[in-house]
Amino acid sequence: MKQSLGAVIFAYPTPIFLIGTYDNDGHPNIAPVSWGGICCAKPPCVTVSLRKATQTFANLIARKVFTISIPSESQLKQVDACGMTSGRSINKFVHARFTQARSQVVYAPYIKECLVIVECKVRHTFELGLHTQFIGEVLDVKADKSVILADGLVDLLRIRPLIFGPDTYEYYGVGKMLGKAFATGKKTRHHHADFP
């Protein structure tokens, strides 16, 4: 039996991206964002949504480049600390005890301790309402060698990224690997599904 919750923001699960930018004076900022994800394969693009009131919004408008540092479970307290303050007046890298590094690909900072870094250039900016959506073209991805498998692919379970629950405001880890895509479904093949 289902119950209506109204017109709420609710889509599970959402990621935690730490968005790295510089302001006009070169001050670094790092902000956790959960309204985001992959949005195009060619060119490879990611989307992040921000409120105009944030320092990261201002920095993205000014600089048009950013990094995404993907945090791990072990960095949870530091991630949450980044979300509890504004980058307008303090250096959140220092506040959260992250080491700041500068991307060699875009003029933006990233977190040295994070295992995966995505370097992006803003391609589109769409006004949606309270949030503005920035579409970033991925120029490069860097992964720590410790999370790269023998076949060159990156192992999610070695990164142990965080998941955000948008309803309860809780953080979760990633659980077990459950199956391979385009393979697990073979067992349910049904041959009487043709449209009449």
Add this chain to the structure above:
Amino acid sequence: MKQSLGAVIFAYPTPIFLIGTYDNDGHPNIAPVSWGGICCAKPPCVTVSLRKATQTFANLIARKVFTISIPSESQLKQVDACGMTSGRSINKFVHARFTQARSQVVYAPYIKECLVIVECKVRHTFELGLHTQFIGEVLDVKADKSVILADGLVDLLRIRPLIFGPDTYEYYGVGKMLGKAFATGKKTRHHHADFP
């Protein structure tokens, strides 16, 4: 030590949304999408990206409404079966042994067995390249009473949604609850972070 992976699509973790639509003849379709997420709080909006070659793309252009059925771990084989076929010639609800229901809010079908349903109207369509991004305004969310907590919030761990690994093409579950947002970070407060 980090290694460059090039300009690849890589942002962790991504969700699994099952997008429900009707075509021009009223045939239902259900398609798993991982390039999507929340993109605005007011109005509440979600984004889903699709290739032009898909039946769901054609249906969204024609109908401008859709549902998202959020699948659970127990439905993994059925979800993967939906991703292994095209809705052009077969009824994927029947193929994957899902029960089709019709939304009372938008002209679109959803999966009766899924615990959370999001009903959306397309507000914007943005051409990004191989993928087109559809921004859907959330008109209503419906959750099974079994996943709603006493305080009215929805428990992620009762839904047990699926996560997709875009690099290895694997499905994962959600792990443990690790902490509350805007609370866990208090313990790292650092008072010497002000900009000079």
